[in-house]
Amino acid sequence: MKILGLTGSIGMGKSTVAAMFEEAGVPVFDADAAVHRLQGPGGALVGAIEAAFPGTTGPEGVDRARLGAQVLGDAAALARLEAIVHPAVAEMRQRFLADHEDAPLVVFDIPLLFEKGGAAGLDAVVVVSAPPEVQRARVLARPGMTAEKFERILALQMPDAEKRARADSIIDTGVPHEDTRAQVRQLVSCFLDGKGR
Ligand SMILES: CC(C)(COP(=O)(O)OP(=O)(O)OC[C@H]1O[C@@H](n2cnc3c(N)ncnc32)[C@H](O)[C@@H]1O)[C@@H](O)C(=O)NCCC(=O)NCCS
Numbered sequence: 001m002k003i004l005g006l007t008g009s010i011g012m013g014k015s016t017v018a019a020m021f022e023e024a025g026v027p028v029f030d031a032d033a034a035v036h037r038l039q040g041p042g043g044a045l046v047g048a049i050e051a052a053f054p055g056t057t058g059p060e061g062v063d064r065a066r067l068g069a070q071v072l073g074d075a076a077a078l079a080r081l082e083a084i085v086h087p088a089v090a091e092m093r094q095r096f097l098a099d100h101e102d103a104p105l106v107v108f109d110i111p112l113l114f115e116k117g118g119a120a121g122l123d124a125v126v127v128v129s130a131p132p133e134v135q136r137a138r139v140l141a142r143p144g145m146t147a148e149k150f151e152r153i154l155a156l157q158m159p160d161a162e163k164r165a166r167a168d169s170i171i172d173t174g175v176p177h178e179d180t181r182a183q184v185r186q187l188v189s190c191f192l193d194g195k196g197r
C-alpha cells in the first residue's frame with residue numbers, strides 16, 4: 001500500500017481535492033474530522049480536555065471557540081492540548097489503515113502536516129495550492145471571516161511557497177474544477193502504476 005499525505009494552507013482547496021480522491025476510489029483519512037469526532041458529543045477526549053482546560057466542554061462536547069481562545073495564542077497550552085489530541089488521532093489513523101489494508105493507495109488529509117511533522121511514514125506529500133489572491137478571496141467570502149482573522153491564521157501556518165518547495169507533487173486549484181480533477185486522476189494512476197515514489 002502507498003500512502004499519500006495531502007495538505008495545503010487555509011482556503012487552498014484541500015477538502016475539495018480530498019473529495020476528488022474519494023471520487024477516484026481512493027480512501028481518505030480526514031484528520032480534522034477525526035479531531036471533531038473525538039471532541040464532539042460523547043467524544044473520547046471530552047473528559048481529558050475538561051480536566052486540562054476546565055470550562056471548555058459541555059453537553060455538546062468541546063466548545064472549540066472557547067478552547068481555541070485559551071490555546072491558540074499560548075504555545076504551552078497548545079502543546080498540552082496536542083499531547084491529548086495527537087495520540088488519539090494516531091490511533092484512529094491506525095484503525096483506518098487496518099480497515100483498508102487491501103487498498104493499493106490511501107490518502108491522509110492532514111491540515112498541519114508540515115507544521116506538526118506528520119510526514120513520517122508517507123510515500124509522498126501532495127500540496128494543494130492556488131495564487132494568494134485566489135486564496136484570500138475564497139477565505140474572505142466565508143461567513144464570519146475577517147481580514148484580521150485570516151491574517152492571524154496565515155501567520156500560524158507555514159507559507160505556501162515553503163509548502164510547495166517541500167512537496168513531492170503540487171495540485172493547482174487556481175483553475176477550473178475539471179482541470180484540478182484531471183490532475184488528481186493523473187496522480188492516482190501514476191501511483192497505482194508504481195511510477196510514483
Ligand atoms: C484549538 C482548536 C480547539 C480550535 O478549533 P476551531 O474550530 O476554533 O479552529 P480550527 O480548528 O479551524 O483552527 C483554526 C486555525 O488554528 C490553527 N491551529 C489549530 N490547531 C493548531 C495546532 N495544533 N498548531 C498550530 N496551529 C493550529 C490552524 O492554523 C487553523 O487554521 C482546534 O483547532 C484543536 O483542537 N486543535 C488541536 C488539535 C490539532 O492539533 N489539530 C490539528 C491537526 S490534527
Ligand SMILES: Nc1ncnc2c1ncn2[C@@H]1O[C@H](COP(=O)(O)OP(=O)(O)OP(=O)(O)O)[C@@H](O)[C@H]1O
Binds near residue numbers: 009010015111176180
Ligand atoms: N479548481 C479548484 N479546486 C478546488 N477548489 C476550488 C477550485 N476552484 C474553485 N474552488 C473553490 O475553492 C474553495 C476551496 O475550499 P475548500 O474547503 O476545499 O478549501 P480547504 O483548503 O479545505 O480549506 P480550509 O483549509 O480552510 O478548510 C471551494 O469553495 C471550491 O469550490
